[in-house]
Structure formats: C-alpha cells, structure tokens
Amino acid sequence: xxxxxxxxxxxxxxxxxxxxxxxxxxxxxxxxxxxxxxxxxxxxxxxxxxxxxxxxxxxxxxxxxxxxxxxxxxxxxxxxxxxxxxxxxxxxxxxxxxxxxxxxxxxxxxxxxxxxxxxxxxxxxxxxxxxxxxxxxxxxxxxxxxxxxxxxxxxxxxxxxxxxxxxxxxxxxxxxxxxxxxxxxxxxxxxxxxxxxxxxxxxxxxxxxxxxxxxxxxxxxxxxxxxxxxxxxxxxxxxxxxxxxxxxx
Amino acid sequence: xxxxxxxxxxxxxxxxxxxxxxxxxxxxxxxxxxxxxxxxxxxxxxxxxxxxxxxxxxxxxxxxxxxxxxxxxxxxxxxxxxxxxxxxxxxxxxxxxxxxxxxxxxxxxxxxxxxxxxxxxxxxxxxxxxxxxxxxxxxxxxxxxxxxxxxxxxxxxxxxxxxxxxxxxxxxxxxxxxxxxxxxxxxxxxxxxxxxxxxxxxxxxxxxxxxxxxxxxxxxxxxxxxxxxxxxxxxxxxxxxxxxxxxxx
DNA sequence: GACCCGTTTTGATTCATATCAAGCACCCCG
DNA sequence: CGGGGTGCTTGATATGAATCAAAACGGGTC
Numbered sequence: 001x002x003x004x005x006x007x008x009x010x011x012x013x014x015x016x017x018x019x020x021x022x023x024x025x026x027x028x029x030x031x032x033x034x035x036x037x038x039x040x041x042x043x044x045x046x047x048x049x050x051x052x053x054x055x056x057x058x059x060x061x062x063x064x065x066x067x068x069x070x071x072x073x074x075x076x077x078x079x080x081x082x083x084x085x086x087x088x089x090x091x092x093x094x095x096x097x098x099x100x101x102x103x104x105x106x107x108x109x110x111x112x113x114x115x116x117x118x119x120x121x122x123x124x125x126x127x128x129x130x131x132x133x134x135x136x137x138x139x140x141x142x143x144x145x146x147x148x149x150x151x152x153x154x155x156x157x158x159x160x161x162x163x164x165x166x167x168x169x170x171x172x173x174x175x176x177x178x179x180x181x182x183x184x185x186x187x188x189x190x191x192x193x194x195x196x197x198x199x200x201x202x203x204x205x206x207x208x209x210x211x212x213x214x215x216x217x218x219x220x221x222x223x224x225x226x227x228x229x230x231x232x233x234x235x236x237x238x239x240x241x242x243x244x245x246x247x248x249x
Numbered sequence: 250x251x252x253x254x255x256x257x258x259x260x261x262x263x264x265x266x267x268x269x270x271x272x273x274x275x276x277x278x279x280x281x282x283x284x285x286x287x288x289x290x291x292x293x294x295x296x297x298x299x300x301x302x303x304x305x306x307x308x309x310x311x312x313x314x315x316x317x318x319x320x321x322x323x324x325x326x327x328x329x330x331x332x333x334x335x336x337x338x339x340x341x342x343x344x345x346x347x348x349x350x351x352x353x354x355x356x357x358x359x360x361x362x363x364x365x366x367x368x369x370x371x372x373x374x375x376x377x378x379x380x381x382x383x384x385x386x387x388x389x390x391x392x393x394x395x396x397x398x399x400x401x402x403x404x405x406x407x408x409x410x411x412x413x414x415x416x417x418x419x420x421x422x423x424x425x426x427x428x429x430x431x432x433x434x435x436x437x438x439x440x441x442x443x444x445x446x447x448x449x450x451x452x453x454x455x456x457x458x459x460x461x462x463x464x465x466x467x468x469x470x471x472x473x474x475x476x477x478x479x480x481x482x483x484x485x486x487x488x489x490x491x492x493x494x495x496x497x498x
Numbered sequence: 499g500a501c502c503c504g505t506t507t508t509g510a511t512t513c514a515t516a517t518c519a520a521g522c523a524c525c526c527c528g
Numbered sequence: 529c530g531g532g533g534t535g536c537t538t539g540a541t542a543t544g545a546a547t548c549a550a551a552a553c554g555g556g557t558c
Contacts, residue, residue, distance in 0.1 A: 085413055093413045109402035139391060152401035153358035159408035164334055164342045166415050167458045201536065209416045211516060216537055450506065460546060465507055
C-alpha cells in the first residue's frame with residue numbers, strides 16, 4: 001500500500017462506503033464558502049437534498065473531462081484540483097486551481113458541456129449538485145440565484161486579472177500567484193505564510209505561461225533575497241510585504 | 250461641427266431627444282443576438298418595458314467606469330466598445346471588444362460594481378437593462394435565467410481561450426484575433442473577409458499583450474505573404490484558411 | 499498651403515525568458 | 529542494495545518581442 005493511499009484512509013476512514021450518511025450542508029464547516037448567504041432552515045434542507053457526496057478522488061483522477069455533458073456543478077470539500085483546457089496538439093493549459101469551498105464547472109453553462117478537464121492534485125472530496133435541480137432551486141431562492149451569478153461573474157474577473165498579469169515579468173507573476181494562494185488559505189483559516197503547494201513547478205509554470213526552469217530559478221532567487229523558504233512543496237513566506245511589493249513595482 | 254458629430258446625426262437623427270419612441274425589442278433586428286431564445290408576447294413586452302435606450306455615445310465616451318455601482322447591464326445595439334481594467338500605474342489593460350448584440354457589464358455581479366471601464370470606439374448605441382428589474386424577471390422567466398448564466402459562462406470561456414493564446418507566438422495571436430473578429434462580423438450578417446477595424450494598432454496590441462510596433466510589423470508581414478490587404482483600418486482577408494493555419498500550427 | 503498632432507511604419511539594439519543539456523535528489527520497487 | 533523514474537535545480541545559449549529612435553502619413557486647424 002502506498003503512502004497516498006494510507007493518507008487517504010486516514011483522512012477518510014469511510015472511503016469506499018457512501019458519504020451521504022454523516023455530512024449535511026446544515027452542519028458543514030465550509031458551507032459559508034460554497035453558499036455564503038443566509039438560507040431558511042427549509043431552504044438549507046432543500047439544498048442539502050439535491051447534493052450528492054462522491055467517494056474521494058485520488059491524485060490524477062478526473063472529476064470530468066472537456067466535452068462531457070454538464071450534469072453537475074461541484075463544490076470542493078477538501079483537497080484541491082486543477083482545471084485545464086486541451087490544446088490542439090494535446091498539451092494542457094491549466095486555467096485554474098481550486099481549493100475547498102470553491103465551485104467547479106460553472107463555465108459549462110455556456111454550451112452545456114464542460115470546456116475544461118478537472119483533475120485532482122491530491123486526494124480530494126467534492127459535493128455534486130445536480131444541474132437541473134440547481135436551476136429549479138435558483139428559480140425559487142433569489143439569494144441562490146444571485147450567488148450563482150456572482151460566482152460566475154467573479155470567475156470572469158479572476159480570469160481578467162490573471163490575464164493582466166501576463167504582461168508583467170515572470171518575477172511579478174509568480175509573486176502574485178503565491179500571494180493569491182496565501183490569501184485563499186488564510187480565508188480558510190489556514191496559515192497565510194506556511195502552506196504546502198499542491199501543484200508541481202511544472203503546473204505552476206503552465207498556469208503562469210512560464211517554464212518549469214523559470215519557476216525553479218525564481219524560487220531560488222526569492223530564497224536568496226530572503227523572501228521565502230521553500231523545501232520541495234513546503235513553502236514558508238518570510239516577507240509577504242516585499243513579495244507584494246514585487247507584484248506592484 | 251466635426252465629422253463624427255455629422256455622422257452621428259446622420260445615423261441617429263433623433264440624437265438629443267429620447268430614443269424610447271420608435272424601437273422596441275419586439276421589432277429589434279438584433280434581438281436574437283441579445284436574448285436568443287423564444288419568449289411569449291407577454292414576456293417580450295415585460296423585457297421591453299425594463300429596457301432604456303440611451304442617447305448615442307461618441308468615440309472615447311464612457312458607458313461606465315471601474316468601481317461605478319452596477320445598476321444596469323447593457324446590450325450593444327450598434328457601434329463597438331472596449332472594456333479595460335486600470336492597472337496600479339494608471340495604464341489600461343483592454344479585456345475585450347464588444348460588437349452589436351453583445352452584453353456588457355455582466356462581470357459586475359461579483360461585487361456589485363463594474364470591475365472594468367467601458368469606452369466607445371466609435372459612435373455607439375446601447376440598451377440599458379435595469380439590474381434589479383432584470384433579476385426579478387429572471388426569477389419568473391426560466392429561459393432568461395438560463396441565458397444569463399450562459400452568457401456569463403461563455404465569457405469565462407472566452408477569457409480562458411484568450412489567455413491560452415498568450416503562450417502562442419505574436420503571429421498566431423494576431424491571426425486568431427482577426428479570425429475571431431471575422432467570425433463575429435459574419436454572425437451579424439456582415440462580410441467575413443472585409444471589415445473595418447474599430448480599434449487602433451495600439452489597442453489591438455494592448456489586448457493581445459503586444460506592442461503597437463509588433464502589430465504593425467505583423468500586418469506588413471501578413472501583407473507580404475499575401476494573407477490580407479490592409480489600408481489604415483480597412484482590412485480585407487485574402488486567405489483566411491492560411492491565417493487559420495497559422496493559428497493552429 | 500503650412501503646420502500640428504496622433505497614428506503607423508520601419509530600423510537597430512537589447513533583454514527576458516525559452517530552449518537545450520546535464521546533473522541531482524528522492525522515492526518506489528525489485 | 530542497486531536501478532529507474534520523476535520532479536527539481538543549475539548552467540550555457542538562442543530567440544522573439546520589447547524598447548529606443550526616427551521618419552512617414554493623414555486628417556484637422558489656422
């Protein structure tokens with residue numbers, strides 16, 4: 001039995017059995033992240049009723065692939081995953097990394113099929129929300145309707161920001177990326193300065209339109225400048241302010 | 250009186266007076282582009298009732314600015330405009346160009362304020378849809394609800410595609426840009442091979458993360474290769490297939 | 499017609515990052 | 529314990545587009 005499997009079983013002792021039994025939106029610790037608005041008791045139950053909890057995905061396993069019919073929107077419960085487009089030549093272009101509480105698959109509304117593939121970066125749990133039921137529910141719960149529009153809209157803005165960074169130098173882009181991750185971990189109550197990168201240097205590079213080599217060199221340079229310590233995927237930000245300054249300068 | 254003003258008056262003889270009087274969604278030639286789904290007579294009237302038609306915007310005039318409270322979503326009726334983010338240093342990053350039938354301002358749902366500025370590239374007419382009324386209407390017209398999600402979702406996908414192009418060469422990116430414009434004009438019943446670029450070389454460059462000089466050099470190169478003719482902003486695609494091939498290769 | 503200002507074109511040079519090429523570290527596995 | 533795979537690091541070189549610079553063009557104004 002390999003290390004990952006061990007970890008998985010430790011975190012999720014009921015792996016292999018269904019997860020329905022003991023977790024409900026009513027008591028979910030990250031509900032405020034997925035659906036951050038007040039719902040009546042009745043409404044929460046209706047939301048909970050249409051949510052399926054899938055067995056855990058393992059590293060490299062796919063949640064869906066580009067072109068699959070969109071039947072669910074997913075909320076990430078634990079772990080992390082990446083979404084990527086497939087280029088004509090078969091290479092992948094990572095469009096985003098997702099952390100707990102974030103919604104995945106919203107970009108499928110446009111055509112009714114997912115435009116991207118979604119793959120787990122580590123052992124990952126998601127909640128699946130049936131599309132047809134979600135759309136119905138959106139008709140009767142104005143808050144939910146508004147939230148969906150917001151989530152989509154925010155994703156557009158994120159893409160725009162991400163795009164804008166492309167005109168900056170490699171140094172600035174990586175700094176902005178690290179700070180973005182840091183802020184997202186902090187929102188989840190985790191350390192803003194110490195965290196584990198769930199993705200490889202190559203994946204970061206792919207996402208930022210840089211090469212593995214450039215990412216690696218930049219980490220070395222940051223380390224030499226005393227901005228951070230990094231050992232493998234374990235990162236410790238020593239001077240977030242300076243990193244931030246890089247991003248702006 | 251300058252040329253632009255003349256043009257405006259010629260196209261829009263009622264400029265200065267209200268436009269409400271004579272145009273309705275019921276009879277609008279591009280309604281299928283803004284809201285491309287079947288509505289009952291009653292529903293069309295309800296949609297039409299919440300739409301305001303503004304006086305024309307002139308070149309460089311703004312529809313809204315980044316940070317403005319989002320009170321309307323806009324449908325472009327004629328002309329064209331650009332949306333851009335303001336960077337910390339005050340420079341602009343163009344996030345998109347809009348043609349008739351396209352919806353503008355959807356990315357404001359996220360925060361309730363527009364993240365971008367929107368400025369007319371030429372004399373331009375828009376229909377303004379009140380946000381609160383649109384949200385109400387979305388509650389009762391499922392098609393409309395679905396369409397909004399679709400429009401947003403599609404915009405995400407467009408951003409992703411646009412982003413992906415960033416890893417390609419300048420030559421490929423400009424080719425993809427021209428073909429994209431061409432396809433959009435064609436959808437509007439206009440020529441796919443002959444059209445006027447509503448934006449400057451600098452604006453194209455800004456949008457594609459390239460410099461004015463590079464855009465200019467590329468146009469010269471395309472011309473030398475017999476791919477197109479271009480005179481000022483008047484463009485004539487001679488070999489779209491080869492241009493397309495560039496984009497893929 | 500003379501001048502001006504913004505846009506476009508063209509050329510020479512520079513620079514950031516990709517590419518090519520090794521070597522290293524770690525982990526799994528036999 | 530040794531072999532092989534994968535991901536990471538480091539170095540040398542190449543290159544595509546930016547930058548700097550200047551000239552050409554067009555339209556608008558006086």
